[in-house]
Amino acid sequence: MPNLSQKNPSSLLGKMLLVLLLSIAAVVVLLPLVIVFLTSLAPPGSVTSSSSSIIPKAVTWDNYRQAWVRGDFLLAFANSTLVALAVTGFQLLTSALAGYALARLKFRGRQAVLLMIVATLVIPFQILVVPIFLVLKWGNLINTYAALILPTAANGFGIFLLRQYFLTVPVELEEAAALDGASRLQILTQVMLPLSQPALLTLFLFTFIGEWNDLFKPLIFTTRPELRTVQLALAEFQEQFTNNWSLLMAAVVIATVPVVLLFLVGQRQFIQGIGSTGIKN
Structure with missing residues (x-):
């Protein structure tokens, strides 16, 4: 043996x-x-x-004190936090509603809608900037917080992610809730969402970090100094202190620390959320 x-x-x-x-x-x-x-x-x-x-x-x-003061990062942090939280909240809402409909509701054209949503993942945001800019200008939203929030209030990745996670939840739980008289909305809010915390946290981290690091929207849709975000403030700081590497690197660390800490806090749920969203039809 x-x-x-x-x-x-x-x-x-x-x-x-x-x-x-x-x-x-x-x-x-x-x-x-x-x-x-x-x-x-x-x-x-x-x-x-x-x-x-x-x-x-x-x-x-x-260097950190000087970078914080000279770059006026207090205002930039406030703006980035507001925009990132608002966009994240909208994406959680829209992704939960659309993801649940695509996972559980039976309607004609469901697969076609899902394919169109997935197809949006391969379209760069830069290609859509001109029509988005025209729409924002038509609505007098240029140089407002709405211009930084609304263009990314819904996202195909979030819809697909939650749709895949909802498919992993046993249908019997929803049927039991329906027998108790729960409506579709109550099933979503009281059954599905509490069971989908890993996926929700994953979407929260992806969206918040993406919005925090976004430079394109503030650069294109705003010109008012009071709407500067962290990345825009960092870009302007780089132009002013190109040769002062110590101050510049201190500003980079200041802009990076919040998202790094956020990821470290939620990394376990993040990995769990990614690992449990397998491909299902």
């Missing part, structure tokens, strides 16, 4: 290679972030394009 406790050498070698490849990938991804952080701690003027070392000889945290 072979000893089952002995490990297969080829399997062990495969695991070691996998760990090595993942370690290399982690270094490749994290090294630029480490360089950005170390540069942000260097005294102004001590880091240039010809610097031979990424480790600063002296450390100062004053």
Whole structure:
């Protein structure tokens, strides 16, 4: 009888290679972030394009204070938070309603509607900017918060994601709720959505991070300084302090920290939500 406790050498070698490849990938991804952080701690003027070392000889945290004040990031943070939360709220609402209808309601043309929604995922937003701009201008919404919120209030990815997750919920739960007299809306809000928290959180993270990092909409649809978002403020900051690498990297860290913390807090539910949305017809 072979000893089952002995490990297969080829399997062990495969695991070691996998760990090595993942370690290399982690270094490749994290090294630029480490360089950005170390540069942000260097005294102004001590880091240039010809610097031979990424480790600063002296450390100062004053770069963050100066970057925060000079870039007026308080207003930018407030605007980005407002826009990101509003867009995320709208997408959660529209995706839940449309996703549930496509998953459970039987109507003619359902598959065609689903195919059209999925097809929108391959259309870049930049292609639609001209008609969207004309619609916003017709509605006198240019240079308003609505111009930053409404163009992305609904998204095909969110609809498809929740539709796929709703398909994993047993139909018997809905039938039991219907026997108790629950309406379709009550079934959605009291049965389906509580069971779909991983998918909802996944959509929340995707949408919030995407809106926080968006530069295109604020650049095209707004010109008022009081509507500046974080990414627009960062772009303007870069133009002003092109040669001051320490201040510039400090501003980059300031703009990045909120979304990194948000992802770290919700990463478990994020992975669960992605893993449980398999392809179903």
